[in-house]
Amino acid sequence: MLSSFSPDFLMRLALNFVSVLVLVRWLYYPAQRDRELAFSLFMFGLTIFLVAYVLKTLDLAASFGFGLFAVFGLLRYRTEGISNKALTYLFIVTALAMLNALGHFSLLEFGIMDGLVLLTTGLAEQGRLLGLAPKGREIRQTVQYERIDLIRPERQAELLADLQARTGWTIERVEVVELDFLKDVATLRVYHRPLEETAGHFIQVQPGRPSQSGTD
Known part of the structure; x- marks a missing residue:
C-alpha cells in the first residue's frame, strides 16, 4: 500500500505530522490545557496538508488553497469565542501544513524552517523571546x-x-x-x-x- 505513495509525499507527511504534533502537544496544550481545541488544531494541520498536497497535484494556485483554509478557519472558529492566542496557533498550524505541502525545498531545508517556527513559538510562549517574565500555566x-x-x-x-x-x-x-x-x-x-x-x-x-x- 505504501509503495503507491511517492517518497516525496511520505517525507512531507511525516515532517508535517511531527511538526504539528510538537506544536500542539508540547507547546499549545501545556499552556492552555484545552483538549478540544488541541484535537481540532492537530486534525486541522493534518487535513490542510492532505488537501493542499492534492491541490498541488491539480496545479491550482497556492494562494487559492491558503485563502480557502484561512477564511474557513477564521469564520468557523471565531464563532466559538476562540482566544487570540488560539487563533495564532491556528494560523501557525495552517502555515506549517501549507509550507510542508507546497514548498519546494530539500528535507534539510524543510526541517530547518519547521524547527525555526517551533523554536520561535516555544520561546515566545515562555516569554523569553519578547523579554517578558515567565507566566505560570493557567x-x-x-x-x-x-x-x-x-x-x-x-x-x-x-x-x-x-x-x-x-x-x-x-x-x-x-x-x-x-x-x-x-x-x-x-x-x-x-x-x-x-x-x-x-x-x-x-x-x-x-x-x-x-x-x-x-x-x-
Whole structure:
C-alpha cells in the first residue's frame, strides 16, 4: 500500500505530522490545557496538508488553497469565542501544513524552517523571546454567574473572592463575556491556576446548588 505513495509525499507527511504534533502537544496544550481545541488544531494541520498536497497535484494556485483554509478557519472558529492566542496557533498550524505541502525545498531545508517556527513559538510562549517574565500555566473556563452586582469594576475584589470561595480555584483574572439583565446572569471567562486534575470547562455557579461541570 505504501509503495503507491511517492517518497516525496511520505517525507512531507511525516515532517508535517511531527511538526504539528510538537506544536500542539508540547507547546499549545501545556499552556492552555484545552483538549478540544488541541484535537481540532492537530486534525486541522493534518487535513490542510492532505488537501493542499492534492491541490498541488491539480496545479491550482497556492494562494487559492491558503485563502480557502484561512477564511474557513477564521469564520468557523471565531464563532466559538476562540482566544487570540488560539487563533495564532491556528494560523501557525495552517502555515506549517501549507509550507510542508507546497514548498519546494530539500528535507534539510524543510526541517530547518519547521524547527525555526517551533523554536520561535516555544520561546515566545515562555516569554523569553519578547523579554517578558515567565507566566505560570493557567486554565481558562467559562462561568455563568448570577451576582451581576459584583461585575462593576470597583467591586472586582469582591467578585474574585466570591468566585474563589465557590470554586476553590486560585483565580488570576476574570473577563466579562456577556450580560443578560433579563435573567440577571453574566457569562464570565475565568483564568485560574490549574489543580492537579480539573474536570470540565463549563461551570454554572448558582446559590444553594452544587456546581455542574461540562465542556466549554
